[in-house]
Amino acid sequence: MILKIRSYIWRIKVNREKTIEVIKECLPAARFKHSLAVAVTAEKLAWKEGLAVDKAYLAGLLHDYAKGYSEEELKRLARISSWYIDQEEMSIYQLLHAPVAAYLVEKELGIDDSQILEAIRYHTIGSPDMGKLAVIIYIADFIEPSRDFSGIDKIRKEVDQGLDYGILAITNHILRYHLDHNRVIHPNTLALRNAYLRRIYDE
Numbered sequence: 001m002i003l004k005i006r007s008y009i010w011r012i013k014v015n016r017e018k019t020i021e022v023i024k025e026c027l028p029a030a031r032f033k034h035s036l037a038v039a040v041t042a043e044k045l046a047w048k049e050g051l052a053v054d055k056a057y058l059a060g061l062l063h064d065y066a067k068g069y070s071e072e073e074l075k076r077l078a079r080i081s082s083w084y085i086d087q088e089e090m091s092i093y094q095l096l097h098a099p100v101a102a103y104l105v106e107k108e109l110g111i112d113d114s115q116i117l118e119a120i121r122y123h124t125i126g127s128p129d130m131g132k133l134a135v136i137i138y139i140a141d142f143i144e145p146s147r148d149f150s151g152i153d154k155i156r157k158e159v160d161q162g163l164d165y166g167i168l169a170i171t172n173h174i175l176r177y178h179l180d181h182n183r184v185i186h187p188n189t190l191a192l193r194n195a196y197l198r199r200i201y202d203e
């Protein structure tokens with residue numbers, strides 16, 4: 001039993017170290033630091049929620065795997081990706097690194113865990129149907145310690161109240177930001193916000 005646990009811990013450690021190397025290679029320094037911070041934040045949230053901390057760490061580490069690609073490359077990879085990408089998402093190339101990362105992480109790194117892939121795929125626009133690991137990555141990406149903008153302290157407090165409150169605060173913030181800056185908004189974020197608003201008030 002003890003040997004089994006040791007071998008499991010060893011495999012997780014190797015897996016982590018190898019993945020950290022891969023991410024360090026493919027991302028600029030600041031984005032690599034952000035990915036490490038998302039991994040650690042996701043791990044803490046997963047621990048609090050009783051989820052698999054190793055999966056949360058890996059998903060956090062990998063979520064921006066395609067962030068270094070050009071607009072042209074993202075569009076090309078999005079077209080051949082195995083993930084469904086609607087026209088609205090296709091038309092905002094800044095969103096494409098998420099589905100493209102989910103596609104490449106499976107294809108290039110052989111990671112086929114459906115929860116990890118879902119978390120990577122929806123980490124930017126979100127989805128009302130996201131599982132708990134995806135919810136954690138969506139939140140961790142927004143609140144990791146180096147994120148610093150007006151309103152972040154309130155959002156962190158909401159996350160402390162529970163993941164549902166965290167999602168509501170984050171989606172409200174994203175929607176407000178895009179409205180104020182006259183930007184196109186992908187509808188998933190509004191659908192996510194409405195679903196979690198109902199969950200909270202129908203409790």
Ligand SMILES: Nc1ncnc2c1ncn2[C@@H]1O[C@H](COP(=O)(O)OP(=O)(O)O)[C@@H](O)[C@H]1O
Nearest residue numbers: 092094095123124125174178184185186187189
């Ligand atoms: N629902 C949305 N509709 C349109 N653009 C969005 C939406 N959500 C996020 N974005 C934009 O997509 C880009 C990438 O977001 P994200 O992956 O969270 O980036 P970062 O980690 O660099 O903050 C950002 O410019 C963000 O403002």
